Amino acid sequence: MSLQEILNHRRAVRHFDSVKPIDETTVKKCIELASLAPTSSNLQLWEAYHVTDKQVLEQLVPACLDQKTARSAQQIVVFVTRQDRYKQHAKAVLAFEEGNVRRNSPAERQDKRIKDKAMYYGKLIPFTYSRCLGLWGLVRKGLAQCIGLFRPMTRQMSEGDVRVSVHKSCALVAQTFMLAMSEAGYDTCPLEGFDSWRVKKALKLPYNTEINMVITCGIRVPSGVWGERFRLPFEETYHKV
Numbered sequence: 001m002s003l004q005e006i007l008n009h010r011r012a013v014r015h016f017d018s019v020k021p022i023d024e025t026t027v028k029k030c031i032e033l034a035s036l037a038p039t040s041s042n043l044q045l046w047e048a049y050h051v052t053d054k055q056v057l058e059q060l061v062p063a064c065l066d067q068k069t070a071r072s073a074q075q076i077v078v079f080v081t082r083q084d085r086y087k088q089h090a091k092a093v094l095a096f097e098e099g100n101v102r103r104n105s106p107a108e109r110q111d112k113r114i115k116d117k118a119m120y121y122g123k124l125i126p127f128t129y130s131r132c133l134g135l136w137g138l139v140r141k142g143l144a145q146c147i148g149l150f151r152p153m154t155r156q157m158s159e160g161d162v163r164v165s166v167h168k169s170c171a172l173v174a175q176t177f178m179l180a181m182s183e184a185g186y187d188t189c190p191l192e193g194f195d196s197w198r199v200k201k202a203l204k205l206p207y208n209t210e211i212n213m214v215i216t217c218g219i220r221v222p223s224g225v226w227g228e229r230f231r232l233p234f235e236e237t238y239h240k241v
Contacts, residue, residue, distance in 0.1 A: 016218025034177035039169035063198035073216035084208035086129035094121040
């Protein structure tokens with residue numbers, strides 16, 4: 001399908017076919033394709049939990065407020081954020097970038113670029129992503145506001161701001177997954193209505209994870225799509241500057 005066909009095909013499906021199965025390998029491949037989505041500073045602070053076990057699927061139904069899309073789902077993919085892994089991921093990205101610069105940058109610029117990468121991932125990222133009951137974020141916010149008086153500066157530096165940034169990156173991954181599923185001929189429904197504590201309990205997730213999105217998967221039945229798609233007039237959302 002073309003991109004336009006994929007976008008038109010993707011709908012939030014509320015009822016899946018209970019007979020037609022979907023291939024686990026194909027869903028896994030769609031998650032792999034979703035990993036190509038961009039994330040802030042390429043930190044990739046997310047994980048996907050691909051649920052195929054019938055018992056776990058049953059546990060997720062009440063956690064998803066007993067919605068029909070969860071009751072009829074063949075499989076469920078839960079995307080979570082892992083802000084707690086910023087140090088490990090920053091080290092991994094830096095190790096890659098050192099080799100990347102050596103392979104692809106002009107020789108006379110390599111040392112400077114590697115030094116800049118080391119400063120960014122070794123110093124700035126830990127400074128930005130660290131937490132201390134909100135207090136460290138207040139310090140960062142104050143510094144950003146002061147520096148911003150004299151030059152352009154990223155001002156969203158509080159712990160809440162950084163948390164939002166991590167969730168935005170994860171949401172890009174989740175959206176890419178849904179488009180990949182649509183291209184594969186499968187259907188999905190992103191859920192906001194769920195009990196995050198019960199979802200984490202059913203999946204035995206670590207304490208530091210946060211649920212970003214629960215996505216039910218299957219093949220739609222005609223009643224699974226609730227009528228025509230509504231969008232606000234494009235002129236209300238498009239602004240040319």
